[in-house]
Amino acid sequence: MPEQNETTSAKVALVTGGSRGIGRACVLRLAQDGYDVAFCYASQSEAAEVVRKEAAEYGTRILPLQADVASGDSVRALVKKVGEELGSIDTLVTSAGVVRDNPLLLMTDEQWQQTLDVNLTGTYNLCRAVVFEMLKRRSGSIVTLSSVAGVHGTPTQSNYAATKAGIIGFTKSLAKEVGQYGIRVNAVAPGFIETDMVADLDPDHKSRMIERVPLGRMGKADEVAELVAFLASDKAAYITASVVQIDGGIVV
Ligand code: NAP
Numbered sequence: 001m002p003e004q005n006e007t008t009s010a011k012v013a014l015v016t017g018g019s020r021g022i023g024r025a026c027v028l029r030l031a032q033d034g035y036d037v038a039f040c041y042a043s044q045s046e047a048a049e050v051v052r053k054e055a056a057e058y059g060t061r062i063l064p065l066q067a068d069v070a071s072g073d074s075v076r077a078l079v080k081k082v083g084e085e086l087g088s089i090d091t092l093v094t095s096a097g098v099v100r101d102n103p104l105l106l107m108t109d110e111q112w113q114q115t116l117d118v119n120l121t122g123t124y125n126l127c128r129a130v131v132f133e134m135l136k137r138r139s140g141s142i143v144t145l146s147s148v149a150g151v152h153g154t155p156t157q158s159n160y161a162a163t164k165a166g167i168i169g170f171t172k173s174l175a176k177e178v179g180q181y182g183i184r185v186n187a188v189a190p191g192f193i194e195t196d197m198v199a200d201l202d203p204d205h206k207s208r209m210i211e212r213v214p215l216g217r218m219g220k221a222d223e224v225a226e227l228v229a230f231l232a233s234d235k236a237a238y239i240t241a242s243v244v245q246i247d248g249g250i251v252v
Helices: 021-032 045-056 072-086 109-137 148-152 158-181 203-211 221-232
Strands: 012-016 036-041 062-066 091-094 140-145 183-190 243-246
Touching (some): 012 109, 021 045, 036 072, 062 072
Parallel strands (some): 091 140, 183 243
């Protein structure tokens, strides 16, 4: 069980994009670890309610909230609400993300901008909004979601890969800035994980992707959440500014 903080009976985690996929798995995993968990979603309130019910089975407080991570105002309101309802945030997981794939020649300005706004600016907005309280308390852990696309690049994903590479630079820089105040910041870079984000891929393309994975399958959201929960916890007390790949050894 996480240690208690001064305002609540359990540590408090905020997960973005918690209604589905990797974010959902993180909400469940952190609740299982005894955290009170707030999570945000963009629009799918029914999916969020299902996650709330599932996570509440672990006996901690679960708080779903609609928010647009791309908007600074929305994120500040989100963090304020979490503070009022659950207490100061000990752990932040930034999982909200979108893909808008297209070859560069066909990419629209909107596809480029939306991807940057949600993935990269969204990560900045969240970290910016929580870090002051963490600095005051001289503790906290942040886990950002990058991608193997950000490490190696992927055709038709120049926008997405730029955001995921940007998240790596952002994460390492922030970790170096706040490590002296007891705050750890790490990135997880998943490979090919079975979620809605990849559900619409053409089956042939999917098979070709799986052929490049030495472990011979897609990853599961639960497997990513296990790593996120470890990095967020005191078990990872000496790990910061790291990018941990979880990709079945994918050859890119
Ligand atoms: P997903 O299943 O598509 O879920 C995306 C989540 O983000 C949903 O909860 C969605 O809310 C939320 N979201 C989207 N835009 C938002 C916004 N503007 N404000 C707030 N929430 C927003 O995605 P996933 O596959 O779990 O991916 C999670 C993270 O892992 C992403 O950052 C992704 O880039 C990264 N990743 C995924 C893979 C993969 O293979 N799946 C690989 C590498 C990295 P709604 O439900 O309301 O729409």
